[in-house]
Amino acid sequence: MAWVTSFQKEKASGRIQPTQVDAIVKIFNTQDDRIVVQIDTRGSEDRENPGKQSQTLQLGEEAAKQLFDILKQTYNFS
DSSP: OEEEOOOOOOOOOOOOOSOOOOEEEEEEEOTTOOEEEEEEEEOOTTSSSTTSEEEEEEEOHHHHHHHHHHHHHHHTOO
């Protein structure tokens, strides 16, 4: 599990990962009333334990805004 504090954009080349999974988004409030968006992925059908929670990212408002701005710019969202 990771609490993402910021996103840094950098130029890169890469390839699409061959494994595809669905992500589950959970939204909740902390005890001090901050809103958290949590993204969980589960193991693919090819894994030893398919469907087992694999990775978790948690975003607070600041990191979510940074990611939103990156996605908006990258995909020309209006």
